[in-house]
Amino acid sequence: MNEHIKTKTMEWNGDELILIDQRYLPLEETYVTCKNHIEVADSIRDMVVRGAPAIGATAGFGMAIASSEFESLDKKTYVEKMKKAEELLASTRPTAVNLFWALKRMSKIIDENIEKTNLNELTRLLKKEALEIAYDDIKINRKMGQNGAKLLKNGDTVLTHCNAGALATVDYGTALGVIRAAIEDGKKISVYADETRPYLQGARLTVWELVQDGIETTLISDNMAGWVMKQGKINAVIVGADRIAANGDVANKIGTYSVAILAKKHGIPFYVAAPLSTIDLETPTGEEIPIEERNRNEVRYCHKSQLVDDSINVYNPAFDVTPNDLVTAIITEKGVVKDNYKTELPKLFE
Numbered sequence: 322m323n324e325h326i327k328t329k330t331m332e333w334n335g336d337e338l339i340l341i342d343q344r345y346l347p348l349e350e351t352y353v354t355c356k357n358h359i360e361v362a363d364s365i366r367d368m369v370v371r372g373a374p375a376i377g378a379t380a381g382f383g384m385a386i387a388s389s390e391f392e393s394l395d396k397k398t399y400v401e402k403m404k405k406a407e408e409l410l411a412s413t414r415p416t417a418v419n420l421f422w423a424l425k426r427m428s429k430i431i432d433e434n435i436e437k438t439n440l441n442e443l444t445r446l447l448k449k450e451a452l453e454i455a456y457d458d459i460k461i462n463r464k465m466g467q468n469g470a471k472l473l474k475n476g477d478t479v480l481t482h483c484n485a486g487a488l489a490t491v492d493y494g495t496a497l498g499v500i501r502a503a504i505e506d507g508k509k510i511s512v513y514a515d516e517t518r519p520y521l522q523g524a525r526l527t528v529w530e531l532v533q534d535g536i537e538t539t540l541i542s543d544n545m546a547g548w549v550m551k552q553g554k555i556n557a558v559i560v561g562a563d564r565i566a567a568n569g570d571v572a573n574k575i576g577t578y579s580v581a582i583l584a585k586k587h588g589i590p591f592y593v594a595a596p597l598s599t600i601d602l603e604t605p606t607g608e609e610i611p612i613e614e615r616n617r618n619e620v621r622y623c624h625k626s627q628l629v630d631d632s633i634n635v636y637n638p639a640f641d642v643t644p645n646d647l648v649t650a651i652i653t654e655k656g657v658v659k660d661n662y663k664t665e666l667p668k669l670f671e
């Protein structure tokens with residue numbers, strides 16, 4: 322396996338993690354270099370990098386960087402410092418389960434090797450594991466894309482919400498990966514992108530990515546989704562997920578639930594594309610998924626323009642939960658699950 326990786330979202334050069342700064346796209350293309358695990362944690366919390374699989378991969382590199390920071394210490398202090406680093410990374414964002422999934426993978430490497438190896442070697446193993454998470458993510462997205470592409474017909478128009486593309490993953494994307502794969506299969510697919518207030522991931526990131534790939538894309542504001550469906554412009558909705566509970570309830574970007582209800586009303590299939598690392602069998606239903614509440618200024622301001630006075634009361638949940646009965650199918654790298662999620666999702670892990 323290559324010891325470096327470079328995609329649109331991130332670059333790992335063996336020592337540092339360089340992230341495209343998603344806060345300022347598409348008008349400014351700038352990069353943030355993380356030289357220590359605290360900078361990695363800050364980048365996740367501040368949404369330099371965002372999207373469930375990208376957050377997971379970033380946290381993996383965060384643990385690898387932490388190990389090189391602490392490898393000259395004695396083993397006992399190293400373990401204490403690594404635990405603290407893991408806790409810091411885990412505290413950044415609560416909803417996307419990929420973050421905790423990746424941290425668990427990294428700490429397993431420490432637990433399995435701390436007795437039998439020296440700390441330089443442990444850093445090497447952690448770097449290898451982080452790279453494996455990143456390279457696997459690309460492979461998984463491509464497989465998921467192939468599985469989901471079969472659900473789309475030549476000429477379909479897909480509505481998507483938020484950004485579940487290359488920028489939300491290491492590369493290729495989940496929901497946008499399905500669209501990309503269908504196009505690679507020779508189908509003509511066009512996209513309606515919800516702008517996705519308040520953070521505008523749809524307007525700023527999805528449109529940027531798709532237009533770069535030459536995919537026909539139309540931007541709409543969130544409140545237009547119902548009307549474009551009523552006009553018969555949409556054949557399918559595809560979104561990503563931050564956490565899928567064991568019963569198939571789906572936590573995703575705020576606004577996804579409304580889109581799912583609109584899709585149901587208009588008889589449009591509502592698909593969720595997500596890797597197994599987003600499925601959390603330990604969380605029985607959507608009720609138990611922690612929903613992040615973000616800074617209220619994200620709503621008081623629209624990107625950089627202030628809309629209302631800072632004193633105005635605001636509620637800013639960053640995610641919502643779509644109940645499983647609104648989900649037509651969950652597309653994963655292991656196959657497509659339609660219905661009976663409670664019995665079918667665990668089978669994917671067998």
Ligand SMILES: CSC[C@@H](O)[C@@H](O)C(=O)COP(=O)(O)O
Nearest residue numbers: 371372373483485489561562574
């Ligand atoms: C492939 S990413 C799927 C989800 O992570 C995505 O739809 C989403 O909700 C991202 O939220 P964000 O707050 O931008 O991290």
